[in-house]
Structures are given as C-alpha cells and as structure tokens.
Amino acid sequence: MKKFNLGKIENLINSFIYKYNIQNILLAISGGQDSIYLIKILEKLKKQLYYNHLQLSYIYIDHQWKNNSKKQIKHIINYTKLINANIIIYQINKITLSEDECRKYRYNIILQHAIKYEFKLIITGHNSTDKVETCIQNLFKGSGIESLNNLAMKSKIFQKIFVLRPLLKLDRAIIYWSCKTLYLPIWSDSTNYFYKIQRNRIRQELMPYVKQYLHKNIENNIQFLINNYHYQNEYIKQNVIKLYLKSKHDERTAINYTKINKQNFILQIKTIQLFCFHNLQIYLETQKIIKVIKKLNNKAINSSKIVSHGKFNFFIQNNWLYVSTKT
Missing domain, CATH: 3.40.50.620 (HUPs)
Incomplete structure (x- = not known):
C-alpha cells in the first residue's frame, strides 16, 4: 500500500x-x-x-x-x-x-x-x-x-x-x-x-x-470530516453564486435584498460577503453582516444608512441594498 x-x-x-x-x-x-x-x-x-x-x-x-x-x-x-x-x-x-x-x-x-x-x-x-x-x-x-x-x-x-x-x-x-x-x-x-x-x-x-x-483513529476521522466539509462547502458556494447573480443590480453596486432574506441564513451571509468582495474587494466580518441582515429584515426601514465599513456606507432604498463611498 x-x-x-x-x-x-x-x-x-x-x-x-x-x-x-x-x-x-x-x-x-x-x-x-x-x-x-x-x-x-x-x-x-x-x-x-x-x-x-x-x-x-x-x-x-x-x-x-x-x-x-x-x-x-x-x-x-x-x-x-x-x-x-x-x-x-x-x-x-x-x-x-x-x-x-x-x-x-x-x-x-x-x-x-x-x-x-x-x-x-x-x-x-x-x-x-x-x-x-x-x-x-x-x-x-x-x-x-x-x-x-x-x-x-x-x-x-x-x-x-x-x-x-x-x-x-x-x-x-x-x-x-x-x-x-x-x-x-x-x-x-x-x-x-x-x-x-x-x-x-x-x-x-x-x-x-x-x-x-x-480515539486511536482520530486522524482518519478528521480527514473524513474534512472531505465531507469540502463537498458541503462546494454546495454552499454554488448556491451563493447563483443567488448573487439573481439578486445583483445590472448597473449599480447593489443587490435586491428581498430575494436574499427569504433564503437560508448562511446563504444570506455568504451572498452579502460575495457582494462586498466582488465589488469592493473587502471582507465583511460575519458579525457585521448579521447586523446588516437584521436591519434588512426590519420592515419598518425603507430608506436609511444601516452600517459603515472603512470608507464605505451601506444603505437601503426600496428593495435594494446599496454601497456608496463616504464623502
């Protein structure tokens, strides 16, 4: 062998x-x-x-x-x-x-x-x-x-x-x-x-x-776990890419959050992360994304800034999550 x-x-x-x-x-x-x-x-x-x-x-x-x-x-x-x-x-x-x-x-x-x-x-x-x-x-x-x-x-x-x-x-x-x-x-x-x-x-x-x-076979078990996580992660990534392509704005730096907030919570997090990385080359921490998602799910909010990150402001208007640079 x-x-x-x-x-x-x-x-x-x-x-x-x-x-x-x-x-x-x-x-x-x-x-x-x-x-x-x-x-x-x-x-x-x-x-x-x-x-x-x-x-x-x-x-x-x-x-x-x-x-x-x-x-x-x-x-x-x-x-x-x-x-x-x-x-x-x-x-x-x-x-x-x-x-x-x-x-x-x-x-x-x-x-x-x-x-x-x-x-x-x-x-x-x-x-x-x-x-x-x-x-x-x-x-x-x-x-x-x-x-x-x-x-x-x-x-x-x-x-x-x-x-x-x-x-x-x-x-x-x-x-x-x-x-x-x-x-x-x-x-x-x-x-x-x-x-x-x-x-x-x-x-x-x-x-x-x-x-x-x-457990004497701990290394083999962890290897098996890693392989399982790999395929699970690939499945998540494929669905995140599909969701992002369906929800992104054709012309502006924005995504339609009404298409996102109906999805599984991890898909919401990963889609917003992909949105930030693809357009701004920044990695938004999970806790900050959770804050964004909670505000997106607040039906009382219609038009306001919801969070800042570095030189960028995230705000919502109608059904869209936008990003703008700070002035």
Whole structure:
C-alpha cells in the first residue's frame, strides 16, 4: 500500500507538469523529511528523457528561530550542491514565534520570488498530518466551514502561478520511513519542539493524548470530516453564486435584498460577503453582516444608512441594498 501511494505521488506531479506544460518549478523546502523527499522525486523526474527541459529551483526561508540556523542552512546548501541543484535562501530579520506571522512572511516571499523569476509552479511539502493539524487550529479559532479545509492539493494563487501539494495523501510516518529507506539526509528541526508554537503542542501533546485515551483513529476521522466539509462547502458556494447573480443590480453596486432574506441564513451571509468582495474587494466580518441582515429584515426601514465599513456606507432604498463611498 505504501509503495502504491508513493507511486501515485510521482504520477500526480508527472501529470500536472504535462497538463500545464510546466517548464520551471520552484520547490519550497525546509530541510525536513517532506521537502527532502520531494527533492528526490523531482530530481528523478528531471533525469527522465522527456523532462530534459525542466528547470528546478529550490527556495528556503530562514526565520532565525534557533541557534543552529546557520548549520541547517549549510546542511541544505551541501545537499543541493551534491545533486547539482540551485537554491535561493532568504532570511527574515524580524524574529518572531507567531506561526501566523511567519506563514504570511514566508508565503509572500515565495510568491514574490515566483513572480519575479516567472515560475509557473510552486510545490510545497504539506502532508496529510499538516492538513489535520491545520483543521484543529482553525476549529480553535472558531473558523467557518470554508477554513477547515484550506490546504488544497492544487490551487491557483496569482494569474498563471499554481501551488501543488502532492504529499497531502501521505502522513508523516509514511514519508519518514520512505526517507529512511532511500537514505535521505533528514534534518531534525529543533523548532518542532518549541511548545510556544501552537501546532507543536497539537502534534506532540494533544494528538498523542487523544489517540491514547479517546480515539486511536482520530486522524482518519478528521480527514473524513474534512472531505465531507469540502463537498458541503462546494454546495454552499454554488448556491451563493447563483443567488448573487439573481439578486445583483445590472448597473449599480447593489443587490435586491428581498430575494436574499427569504433564503437560508448562511446563504444570506455568504451572498452579502460575495457582494462586498466582488465589488469592493473587502471582507465583511460575519458579525457585521448579521447586523446588516437584521436591519434588512426590519420592515419598518425603507430608506436609511444601516452600517459603515472603512470608507464605505451601506444603505437601503426600496428593495435594494446599496454601497456608496463616504464623502
């Protein structure tokens, strides 16, 4: 089963390169088991005759969290030299332990690098364990259904730039033993044991406790839950788009709220959010949207401003919800 799954990973990357005619790939690496295994796969594909045009480049973001950061960079440079690969290393001068901040810095640097040097495909080493941990983190934050499955296998992030996460079907244990079998030089990252980082507490303490005392198949169950949420969210999104297209004004920045307030409450919220994002490129918080909906359902209101957000005013007139800029 493991060999079959690993073969599917290679086929996935192979078919993606062929489908989108990928000429160059940027692989975001950490030196850990996931990225080292991906390097092995990509270098193997590159050596195949029909991929002699493929250009590979590796990018590493140093957050300078640990004392041995320089040693880790040296390890990565030595390995990429061994396989005759190109690597770019960025250092983040602002040292922080906030995972959210570091993620934003990291993704912004990788995207800007890809845009500047015209990379069409970015590959990351996220695995199924990462997906489960991200779902748990978002549950703690009280995120909506759309955020519980925010690690997609493939996505388009900027014009013609794709992100591919080919290891999302494999868990950390399978990847670890695959690296051992191939004698790959895995770097043991000490930051994985910094318990000030929430993800590490989930991985090192919460999940082992749940497996031991509550449910041993918790990861599989969460994966099943994520898949169900994905299809439910897709159904909601399709209905939101239909409702928005039926209710929007043909000429002005407005929607007919009488066509919206008869719908399911979540459809009302999502339709107004889509209206704001499509026309104003702003994300209106759920609590503010609920305030808007309550006023829309107040039959006594006929013409008035109902809420403000930044430089925009939302007001109603007759059956329409309008948006105007503040003067």
